[in-house]
Amino acid sequence: MKKNRQRIISGDLRDLLLGLLFISPWIIGFFLFLVYPVLSNFHLGMTQYSGFGEPEWIGFRNYEELARDPLFWTSLYNTFYYVLLAVPLGVVVAIALAMAMNQKVREVTLYRALLYIPGIAPVFAVSMMLVWLLNPRFGLFNYLLGWLHIPAINWLGDSRWSKLAIVLVAQFGAGHIGLIFLTALRAIPGHLYDAASLDGAGHWRKFWYVTLPLLTPTILYDIIIGIGLGLQVFVPAYIMTGGGPLNSTMFTALYIYKNAFEYSRVGLAAAVSGILFVINAVLAVAIFWSSKYWVNYHLE
Amino acid sequence: MIHMGEAVQTKESAPLQPLVSRIFLIGMSLFYISPIYWMFVTALKSDKELANFPPTLWPKEIVWGNFEQAPELSLSSPT
Numbered sequence: 001m002k003k004n005r006q007r008i009i010s011g012d013l014r015d016l017l018l019g020l021l022f023i024s025p026w027i028i029g030f031f032l033f034l035v036y037p038v039l040s041n042f043h044l045g046m047t048q049y050s051g052f053g054e055p056e057w058i059g060f061r062n063y064e065e066l067a068r069d070p071l072f073w074t075s076l077y078n079t080f081y082y083v084l085l086a087v088p089l090g091v092v093v094a095i096a097l098a099m100a101m102n103q104k105v106r107e108v109t110l111y112r113a114l115l116y117i118p119g120i121a122p123v124f125a126v127s128m129m130l131v132w133l134l135n136p137r138f139g140l141f142n143y144l145l146g147w148l149h150i151p152a153i154n155w156l157g158d159s160r161w162s163k164l165a166i167v168l169v170a171q172f173g174a175g176h177i178g179l180i181f182l183t184a185l186r187a188i189p190g191h192l193y194d195a196a197s198l199d200g201a202g203h204w205r206k207f208w209y210v211t212l213p214l215l216t217p218t219i220l221y222d223i224i225i226g227i228g229l230g231l232q233v234f235v236p237a238y239i240m241t242g243g244g245p246l247n248s249t250m251f252t253a254l255y256i257y258k259n260a261f262e263y264s265r266v267g268l269a270a271a272v273s274g275i276l277f278v279i280n281a282v283l284a285v286a287i288f289w290s291s292k293y294w295v296n297y298h299l300e
Numbered sequence: 301m302i303h304m305g306e307a308v309q310t311k312e313s314a315p316l317q318p319l320v321s322r323i324f325l326i327g328m329s330l331f332y333i334s335p336i337y338w339m340f341v342t343a344l345k346s347d348k349e350l351a352n353f354p355p356t357l358w359p360k361e362i363v364w365g366n367f368e369q370a371p372e373l374s375l376s377s378p379t
Contacts, residue, residue, distance in 0.1 A: 097328060103321035114329040117336060129335030132342060140338055143354050175332060203317075 038277065045271035050264040062271035072272065074247050075255040081163055082251060083230035086170040091222055093174040095215065098181035099207075112179065119176030126172050127239040131156070134165055134240075156241050159248035166249055169236040177222055184218040185211070213296040220295050224284055231280050252276050343367065 020027070045062055047055035066072045097115060101108055118126055133140045134155035142152040155165040188211065196206045234253035237243060243250040243258070252272060260269035342350065346363045349356060 096324070100321040100324045100328075103318045105318050105322050105325065108325070111325040111329050115325075115332050118332050121336070126335050129339055133335060133338055138350070138352070138355050140334060140355060140357075146354065172332060172335070 041270050041277075042274050044267055045274045047267045047270075048265075049267040049270075051260075051266050055267060058267070062268045063275075065268065066271060066275075071247060071250065072255060075250045075252045078163065078248065078250055079231055079233065079252045082166060082233055083227055085163070086167045086230055086233075087223060087226040089167065090170060090174055090177065090226055091219055093171055094177040094181050094222065095219075097174060097178035098185055099211075101178065101182050102185045112182075115175030115178060117175070118172035119174075121172075123169070123173075123235045124239055127169055127236045130165070130169055130236070131240050157245055159246045162241055162245060162248045165240065166233065166236045169240070170230070170233070180222070181215065181218055184215050188214045214298070216295040217297060220287070220291050224287060227283055227287070228280055231276055231283075 044055060046057060046059055048058050048062075049055035101112055101115075105111070132138070134142075136142060136152055136154040136157065139155075141155070145151075145153065153161055155161050192210050192214075193206055196210050201209065232253045233251050234257065237249045237251050237254050238257070241249040243254050253276070256269045256272045256276070259265045259272070341357070341359060343366050344362045344364070345356070345359045346361065349360060
């Protein structure tokens with residue numbers, strides 16, 4: 001009896017080891033390219049390091065210096081401003097696109113393809129195009145606004161509009177998220193709508209009480225991914241504004257880049273990266289925790 | 301009574317909804333395709349036309365020279 005039990009345990013252990021062996025390519029990559037860099041980044045954040053020679057241990061002095069640097073706080077403010085604007089707007093645009101793509105429109109596959117294209121184009125290429133489109137003198141956008149008798153907006157040169165221009169670039173990725181929302185819409189069983197119709201619900205009530213609750217798992221996914229990407233927003237600002245005008249688009253990721261590669265302050269940049277990592281992790285955990293109050297997993 | 305009224309309402313709004321969706325999709329598609337459209341149109345414009353205001357939506361004269369020059373420029377080193 002005892003012998004038999006031992007054999008089962010050793011069999012389980014063997015299965016476990018075999019399983020670990022099978023997923024080892026992923027585990028090794030995870031530790032080597034994710035866990036180790038994150039930990040070594042926190043170590044680097046405690047040093048003074050120019051990129052050459054040996055890092056010199058200075059404890060928490062980088063963090064003290066950051067607390068005194070107004071540009072660091074500006075960059076955090078800009079990043080949160082961007083995330084708070086771009087992420088909810090992205091959810092709304094993506095749901096609107098998905099709802100429209102779910103209608104009985106014959107040539108809908110054409111729109112799906114067209115809306116998806118900017119999502120697969122490199123962000124830097126879309127940003128380069130936007131520099132032309134948003135040009136205050138020769139750009140297409142101001143030309144079209146001129147038709148509506150709206151005076152020309154200096155999108156990238158005016159600190160009131162520059163962050164909105166970056167938010168606008170982010171919306172070009174909404175076609176991609178829109179397709180994910182479309183699959184979620186398709187997964188909603190038709191009988192729920194039939195039942196709602198029998199109860200006398202109109203379009204708006206059907207959307208509010210059937211569609212939206214069943215989209216909440218996808219909204220949760222979009223918000224988590226959106227915050228992760230939004231906190232690291234870099235390419236549009238780097239290409240389109242370089243952090244200007246008046247540091248209005250100096251996002252935290254750009255602040256990291258400038259410190260690390262322009263001012264050779266790798267230690268300081270690593271400290272900021274660590275702070276950004278912690279902020280992202282805390283927000284992700286907080287949203288996951290909050291999800292039990294507003295995410296509906298009824299279908300699954 | 302209520303049911304009859306609603307049946308009429310849905311009948312009216314049924315053909316309207318795809319139309320609204322179609323207009324919305326066309327508008328958004330034009331917006332989303334605008335960077336790529338602008339890229340190709342700009343590539344075909346002459347240097348002189350690029351400085352025009354208001355910008356031309358379609359090149360007055362199509363210049364293929366930019367495509368001829370691009371490989372030469374990318375091959376020659378900048379320094």
